[in-house]
Amino acid sequence: MNPEYFNVRVGCLRADISLPFDLFVKIQNRHVHYLRAGSALSAAKIAKLSSTDRVFVPSSQRQAFKDFIHGQLEDQSVEAVTKAEILRESSLSLVEEIYENPDVGKALEDSKKLIHEFVKFMEQEPEGMDHLISLSTHDFYTYNHSLDVGVYALGIGRLAGYSTEELEELGRGALFHDIGKKWVDVDIICKKGALDDVEWAQMKKHPEFGLQILSEYDVSEAIKACCFEHHESFLGNGYPQELPGNEIHPMARIIAITDTYDAMTTQRSYNQPMTPKDAIEFMTTKLKDRYDPELLRILREVMFKL
Numbered sequence: 001m002n003p004e005y006f007n008v009r010v011g012c013l014r015a016d017i018s019l020p021f022d023l024f025v026k027i028q029n030r031h032v033h034y035l036r037a038g039s040a041l042s043a044a045k046i047a048k049l050s051s052t053d054r055v056f057v058p059s060s061q062r063q064a065f066k067d068f069i070h071g072q073l074e075d076q077s078v079e080a081v082t083k084a085e086i087l088r089e090s091s092l093s094l095v096e097e098i099y100e101n102p103d104v105g106k107a108l109e110d111s112k113k114l115i116h117e118f119v120k121f122m123e124q125e126p127e128g129m130d131h132l133i134s135l136s137t138h139d140f141y142t143y144n145h146s147l148d149v150g151v152y153a154l155g156i157g158r159l160a161g162y163s164t165e166e167l168e169e170l171g172r173g174a175l176f177h178d179i180g181k182k183w184v185d186v187d188i189i190c191k192k193g194a195l196d197d198v199e200w201a202q203m204k205k206h207p208e209f210g211l212q213i214l215s216e217y218d219v220s221e222a223i224k225a226c227c228f229e230h231h232e233s234f235l236g237n238g239y240p241q242e243l244p245g246n247e248i249h250p251m252a253r254i255i256a257i258t259d260t261y262d263a264m265t266t267q268r269s270y271n272q273p274m275t276p277k278d279a280i281e282f283m284t285t286k287l288k289d290r291y292d293p294e295l296l297r298i299l300r301e302v303m304f305k306l
């Protein structure tokens with residue numbers, strides 16, 4: 001990652017409005033100036049850029065970029081579905097940084113603002129959560145996974161009666177729940193096909209690794225629990241601690257449910273994803289004893305509303 005630029009998803013740019021930052025594209029590993037701050041992009045240009053997936057903004061203009069995103073989210077004339085897309089696309093860059101950037105402290109700090117925007121959007125737009133859920137991509141990247149788990153978790157938390165502050169904790173816990181995968185060999189993370197025993201043993205360490213990473217920072221117990229306890233099971237046979245159901249942190253119970261749901265509905269190279277309906281059916285029958293029954297009921301409610 002070049003520290004002079006940060007990457008931006010094309011999906012959070014909008015046509016025919018002036019953008020208050022410069023844009024660069026990467027050509028043969030070099031950043032090439034594409035648009036001057038204060039100019040606008042046509043819809044045709046945005047469509048063309050979409051094939052490159054990422055564009056770049058100078059790090060010195062990060063604040064201008066954030067202000068732009070914030071302004072779009074506050075703008076009454078922008079439709080909720082567009083706002084949901086802007087929010088999602090602008091978040092993916094941050095979530096990517098959480099996993100790629102060694103500076104976890106900075107990512108933890110940045111995530112506060114981000115989750116705050118999500119929760120505010122959910123509270124202001126009645127259909128906001130539905131739009132966010134329908135934008136879930138179901139593909140196999142840790143960052144998309146963390147963001148999707150976050151969106152579903154917020155949906156459950158809201159119906160479970162969480163306060164704004166609690167929702168913000170929960171959302172951050174979701175973004176960081178798999179942070180321990182930073183310390184697992186990338187070959188294991190990316191392996192196509194089933195893991196062998198040795199690989200699986202290392203993979204199962206990610207909740208402990210995550211706790212170690214987060215313990216170096218000023219992070220709440222709830223966020224640590226989302227990370228350390230999201231593979232516990234209500235049956236008491238999860239890992240790493242084999243906690244009985246009533247000892248699993250309530251927020252970690254939500255992450256456990258949304259994590260499984262996302263994994264089941266996600267395309268991986270070696271399996272066919274389940275449809276949301278089938279995944280919920282499977283979780284509420286075959287797997288039901290593993291989860292908090294009330295939260296499972298709420299998951300069904302959140303998903304079947306769509």
Ligand SMILES: [Fe+2]
Pocket residue numbers: 177178206230231259
């Ligand atoms: Fe995990």
Ligand SMILES: [Fe+2]
Pocket residue numbers: 145177178259
């Ligand atoms: Fe996960």
